[in-house]
Amino acid sequence: MTNDEDIRGTLVEKLPLxxxxxxxGMALQTRRLVEGANKKEAQYLGAITGKGVMVGPMGPDGVxxxxxxxxxxxxxxxxGQYEFSFLSKVLQTFEKPFAYALxxxxxxxxxxxxxxxxxxxxSWPTTVEIPNKDDPLNPKTVEATLVDISMQGAMIxxxxxLAAVGESVKLSMTVAIDGTQEDLSVVGTICHNNKAGTxxxxxxxxxxxxxxxxxxxVLHYVTQTPLNQQPNTTE
Numbered sequence: 001m002t003n004d005e006d007i008r009g010t011l012v013e014k015l016p017l018x019x020x021x022x023x024x025g026m027a028l029q030t031r032r033l034v035e036g037a038n039k040k041e042a043q044y045l046g047a048i049t050g051k052g053v054m055v056g057p058m059g060p061d062g063v064x065x066x067x068x069x070x071x072x073x074x075x076x077x078x079x080g081q082y083e084f085s086f087l088s089k090v091l092q093t094f095e096k097p098f099a100y101a102l103x104x105x106x107x108x109x110x111x112x113x114x115x116x117x118x119x120x121x122x123s124w125p126t127t128v129e130i131p132n133k134d135d136p137l138n139p140k141t142v143e144a145t146l147v148d149i150s151m152q153g154a155m156i157x158x159x160x161x162l163a164a165v166g167e168s169v170k171l172s173m174t175v176a177i178d179g180t181q182e183d184l185s186v187v188g189t190i191c192h193n194n195k196a197g198t199x200x201x202x203x204x205x206x207x208x209x210x211x212x213x214x215x216x217x218v219l220h221y222v223t224q225t226p227l228n229q230q231p232n233t234t235e
Contacts (some may be wrong), residue, residue, distance in 0.1 A: 056100035
């Protein structure tokens with residue numbers, strides 16, 4: 001599921017870990033650097049620059065990191081903007097107050113930018129205006145669900161393809177900014193509209209165009225505020 005903000009570059013850069021903008025709870029994969037070792041789902045818990053990186057098992061019920069003190073492991077992840085990996089030594093493992101492993105802080109990570117901007121996952125009710133071939137001056141209105149959003153584009157889930165690739169649609173929603181409701185209406189060009197396997201809905205990716213300064217300010221807020229998971233709407 002990509003749109004034209006996805007750049008899918010092949011250039012791997014050497015970056016400092018802090019440049020990735022990792023957030024607590026981001027999914028990772030760890031694998032012990034021994035023959036036959038399997039990948040383990042994990043999560044990023046935090047880091048102290050130059051000291052160590054804390055990773056823990058995925059999910060609230062995780063009780064083991066599957067890592068042992070002294071061994072070397074490879075860590076892989078995706079921030080929503082970068083795919084990255086690095087090698088590290090397990091310095092210590094802990095079980096209390098919760099299970100986590102302390103890894104040596106990497107001198108650098110191998111990173112590849114795959115998107116120009118961070119995507120924020122959401123699940124917001126969204127109204128979409130789509131072209132009406134029978135009456136071009138009066139577009140049709142359908143309800144959809146916003147799946148993710150960034151400064152450059154969005155993904156929505158709908159019961160139909162909505163419009164052809166290359167056509168423009170208008171998204172309208174209400175978001176909460178510091179307790180105040182703000183209306184956001186942006187025009188997007190459809191980049192793909194794929195059916196979700198055997199399900200009866202479609203994922204539609206689009207890139208925004210002609211965004212106003214107000215649009216950009218609202219988009220910046222909703223993409224940089226992880227707790228803003230649901231917009232305030234009026235009954």
